[in-house]
Amino acid sequence: MAERRLSDVTQRDQYHRMGDDLVSLHIAHLQAGGKSNRTIESRASVLGRLNNWLPFGLAYAATEQLEAWLSHLRIAGRSRWTLCVYHYHMTMFYRWATKTGHLDGDPSATIDAPRHPRSIPNPVTEDELAAALQVEEPIRTAVILAGFAGLRSSEAAGCWREHITEEQVLVVVGKGGDPGIVPTHPLVWEHVRDRPPGPLITDRWGAPVHGHWLTVHTRKVMDRHGLPDVHLHRLRHRYGSVIQALTGDIRVTQECLRHASIQSTQGYTKVSQGQRARAVRDLPVPRGGDRPDDPA
Secondary structure (H helix, E strand, O other): OHHHHHHHHHHHHHHHHHHHHHHHHHHHHHHHOOOOHHHHHHHHHHHHHHHHHOOOOHHHOOHHHHHHHHHHHHHOOOOHHHHHHHHHHHHHHHHHHHHOOOOOOOOOOOOOOOOOOOOOOOOOOHHHHHHHOOOOOOHHHHHHHHHHHOOOHHHHHOOEHHHEOOOEEEEOOOOOOOOEEEEOOHHHHHHHOOOOOOEOOEOOOOOEOOHHHHHHHHHHHHHHOOOOOOOHHHHHHHHHHHHHHHHOOHHHHHHHHOOOOHHHHHHHHOOOHHHHHHHHHOOOOOOOOOOOOOOO
């Protein structure tokens, strides 16, 4: 009996190694196709977790098991955005594996995508931003790059001192992608101008980091400082929200956030309840229009 259990474990290990090999081939395909580092990191992370979760790995997954995984994520409280991202990475992997002949069939083909949530920014408050600016390095640098240059995690991780001048920040968006450019905020320049050449964010050994590392370590640092709800994307949301409030120009906000589609920026035009109340309160009344009607 013990030998059978050992054999079962060994067999499952082989299945998961096959899944790992498929993921490596798929990631190499994405790199050769010029996909951004952000996409590649996210795809590898999601597929790695899925491969480990499935009883027989990605190569031998059944449709019911993939549906159970998505249900597990939903029960665990993952947001609809996260479910959409995970579903997308899963289906893109299986579409590639089937098209290239690595798998005979696509077990994800009949799984409906989760309903896409409305894109509404969730910016940090000014008090949260002030507190986040007090955390230790290298996360403080990430806070500044996200909150005052609008960089995403992978973009902040790939930002080098050479990318920033007093006038502009060159945003590297991944292999094969066109770089973006945003104006340099004075706080960003003050923070980096005396730094040596090389990556602005490194690990404890001075090595460059990737976006997933930065996201995870930012959460750990923010938790330690009593800021569990502060993360880099909310700092980016604050950047976009304040620019929209200051300019009132959605095209300016789109360019600063480097959104490919204006639809991605539409959420930043949402007005608050207070803004609606002030607008209604300040509606002008024509002269004499506030007199009560004459009695009949």
